[in-house]
Amino acid sequence: MRKSLRGIWLVLSMSVRVSPWQSVLCLAESLGSVISLLQPLYLAWFVDGVLHHDTARMAVAVAAFAASTGLSWGLGMAGCDARIRQFERVGFAFDTEIARITASIPTLDHLESSKYLDQLQALRDQQGALGMALNNVLNTFKNVVFAGGTLLLAASADLRLLLLVLAGVPGVVATRWIIRWQARSEEESAEPGRLATHLLELSTTAGPGAEVRVFGLREVVRARLDSAVAGWRAPTVDLARRTELVNAACEAFFFASAGAVLAWMVHDAIRGQVPVSALVLAVMLVGRLQSTANVLRWSIHNVSRLTRTTGRFLWLRDYDQEVRAAHAGTQPPPASLRHGITIEDLAYAYPEAAEPSLRDVSLHLPAGSVVALVGENGAGKSTLVKLLTGLYRPTAGRVLVDGADLADLDLPAWRARISGAFQDYARVEFTAQESIGVGDLTSVDDEGEVRRALREGAGEDVLTALPQGLGTQLGTSWPDGVELSGGQWQRLAIARAMMRTDPLLLLLDEPTAALDAATEHALFERYAAAARAAGGRGAVTLLVTHRFSTVAAADLVVVLDAGRIAEIGSHAELMTARGHYAELYELQARGYR
Numbered sequence: 027m028r029k030s031l032r033g034i035w036l037v038l039s040m041s042v043r044v045s046p047w048q049s050v051l052c053l054a055e056s057l058g059s060v061i062s063l064l065q066p067l068y069l070a071w072f073v074d075g076v077l078h079h080d081t082a083r084m085a086v087a088v089a090a091f092a093a094s095t096g097l098s099w100g101l102g103m104a105g106c107d108a109r110i111r112q113f114e115r116v117g118f119a120f121d122t123e124i125a126r127i128t129a130s131i132p133t134l135d136h137l138e139s140s141k142y143l144d145q146l147q148a149l150r151d152q153q154g155a156l157g158m159a160l161n162n163v164l165n166t167f168k169n170v171v172f173a174g175g176t177l178l179l180a181a182s183a184d185l186r187l188l189l190l191v192l193a194g195v196p197g198v199v200a201t202r203w204i205i206r207w208q209a210r211s212e213e214e215s216a217e218p219g220r221l222a223t224h225l226l227e228l229s230t231t232a233g234p235g236a237e238v239r240v241f242g243l244r245e246v247v248r249a250r251l252d253s254a255v256a257g258w259r260a261p262t263v264d265l266a267r268r269t270e271l272v273n274a275a276c277e278a279f280f281f282a283s284a285g286a287v288l289a290w291m292v293h294d295a296i297r298g299q300v301p302v303s304a305l306v307l308a309v310m311l312v313g314r315l316q317s318t319a320n321v322l323r324w325s326i327h328n329v330s331r332l333t334r335t336t337g338r339f340l341w342l343r344d345y346d347q348e349v350r351a352a353h354a355g356t357q358p359p360p361a362s363l364r365h366g367i368t369i370e371d372l373a374y375a376y377p378e379a380a381e382p383s384l385r386d387v388s389l390h391l392p393a394g395s396v397v398a399l400v401g402e403n404g405a406g407k408s409t410l411v412k413l414l415t416g417l418y419r420p421t422a423g424r425v426l427v428d429g430a431d432l433a434d435l436d437l438p439a440w441r442a443r444i445s446g447a448f449q450d451y452a453r454v455e456f457t458a459q460e461s462i463g464v465g466d467l468t469s470v471d472d473e474g475e476v477r478r479a480l481r482e483g484a485g486e487d488v489l490t491a492l493p494q495g496l497g498t499q500l501g502t503s504w505p506d507g508v509e510l511s512g513g514q515w516q517r518l519a520i521a522r523a524m525m526r527t528d529p530l531l532l533l534l535d536e537p538t539a540a541l542d543a544a545t546e547h548a549l550f551e552r553y554a555a556a557a558r559a560a561g562g563r564g565a566v567t568l569l570v571t572h573r574f575s576t577v578a579a580a581d582l583v584v585v586l587d588a589g590r591i592a593e594i595g596s597h598a599e600l601m602t603a604r605g606h607y608a609e610l611y612e613l614q615a616r617g618y619r
């Protein structure tokens with residue numbers, strides 16, 4: 027009940043926020059429905075007037091009927107129009123809010139949790155449902171008012187009609203079952219729905235298209251897609267079948283009961299114990315009571331649907347607030363680093379992962395240093411990089427920036443002092459200038475700065491592939507858009523990382539994987555020289571790479587193995603130690619000879 031009230035409040039307050047006047051106008055429909063309530067009574071008056079040859083009564087009945095019909099129709103039209111317009115606006119306002127919350131959650135963990143993704147999928151599957159929720163609230167209000175009035179009218183005609191309320195009880199009970207089945211069906215559909223979306227992307231987008239064709243995966247993907255779609259639809263089909271069956275049984279029971287009550291009243295009318303006008307009213311009210319029972323069931327149904335949908339929205343909002351509360355740090359980052367970045371007993375486990383991906387990591391990255399992070403695939407390098415940006419919350423331990431806990435720092439302010447190129451770099455399909463320039467929003471329109479960043483990231487060659495230079499639209503899915511190679515996209519990502527001129531931490535997570543070893547080496551030496559030149563700021567440069575030839579230029583090499591630090595020291599120290607690093611280094615060096 028509390029959840030339903032919270033959901034109704036959420037929807038109504040959003041409606042008032044979107045447009046207070048339209049919200050009030052929406053209530054006109056309910057008023058029209060109250061006015062139309064008394065129409066059976068006017069008909070009964072008319073019949074009574076006919077039976078008693080009372081023309082005045084007949085005229086009053088006709089006038090009342092005509093006036094109430096006209097008024098309720100007019101109010102109904104105005105209210106319905108307002109309701110439709112308003113629920114569209116409210117739906118749009120909720121969609122915007124969902125997009126805003128999803129994009130602004132400060133960490134990434136949620137995007138890797140299946141629980142979160144299932145909730146989001148259910149929210150997306152019910153797209154528009156939050157707008158419809160306003161419709162449901164208004165309809166429920168109208169239905170409840172109408173049902174109450176109908177019951178009063180029925181009681182005034184003949185108390186036996188109230189027995190039909192009991193005949194509606196099985197329907198109400200059945201509605202509760204249907205609601206439960208529906209919630210289960212939505213949950214069961216979420217995961218196969220996500221799988222179907224993923225498989226559809228695999229089979230219809232250009233990126234994975236090559237592998238799908240080369241490996242002949244079309245049939246495999248299609249078969250899996252069929253089974254995912256079947257898994258996604260099965261709960262809905264099953265729900266529809268059960269619902270129809272139960273509804274038919276409830277209606278049959280209601281009409282059988284109504285037939286019995288009416289037969290009883292006809293029997294009494296023949297004996298003169300019930301006036302004919304009351305019988306006319308009763309016959310008309312049976313139909314109304316039946317539709318009242320139905321709309322009440324739908325109202326219960328709608329309120330529970332609304333509760334579920336608003337519940338998911340509120341869950342998302344609460345989650346956002348919870349994450350924000352956990353990152354409520356307000357301390358500004360230092361203007362420059364004097365000591366460096368210290369990692370203390372850091373551990374991190376991905377959501378729902380059985381084992382932590384990093385554990386017992388303690389490390390000091392001195393101010394002004396160039397650090398190389400190496401290790402085999404899955405060693406935990408990218409995870410460590412993301413922890414330094416505050417994209418994940420450590421499961422244990424902490425990161426200290428010149429002695430200040432990262433958790434106490436103002437996260438957006440800290441991120442404003444980081445720059446980087448990441449393994450999963452973004453293909454920003456804007457113009458080339460904007461695609462690079464977004465690395466520093468304050469200079470996005472400054473062509474000179476963008477050219478400088480391109481130069482520092484060794485990406486000038488990319489300009490030759492761009493017919494309109496920096497003004498070229500990127501991505502062939504846009505008019506006049508140009509597609510780039512993987513390496514060219516990556517060079518733009520590196521240039522983007524060069525846009526910020528005063529980062530305290532420069533993260534380069536295999537940004538050069540698509541470049542040849544010599545270019546990577548040259549680039550890294552350039553970064554290292556730039557980092558040393560900017561020594562006054564104490565910036566730390568952290569490079570993740572698999573190429574040991576590049577690593578030798580770093581001040582410090584950190585070797586990660588299965589989530590732990592295996593070795594640490596300068597290239598020379600690690601070579602002298604003749605450990606795992608030296609072994610891997612020589613292995614690669616032999617490969618190049």
Ligand SMILES: Nc1ncnc2c1ncn2[C@@H]1O[C@H](COP(=O)(O)OP(=O)(O)OP(=O)(O)O)[C@@H](O)[C@H]1O
Nearest residue numbers: 138376379383401402403404405406407408409410
């Ligand atoms: N989103 C995720 N959810 C669960 N586990 C993950 C996720 N991302 C990475 N992992 C796991 O965490 C471990 C470390 O992954 P990480 O990407 O940090 O390794 P890496 O050293 O950067 O590897 P690579 O050199 O291949 O990029 C791996 O065992 C990986 O399976």
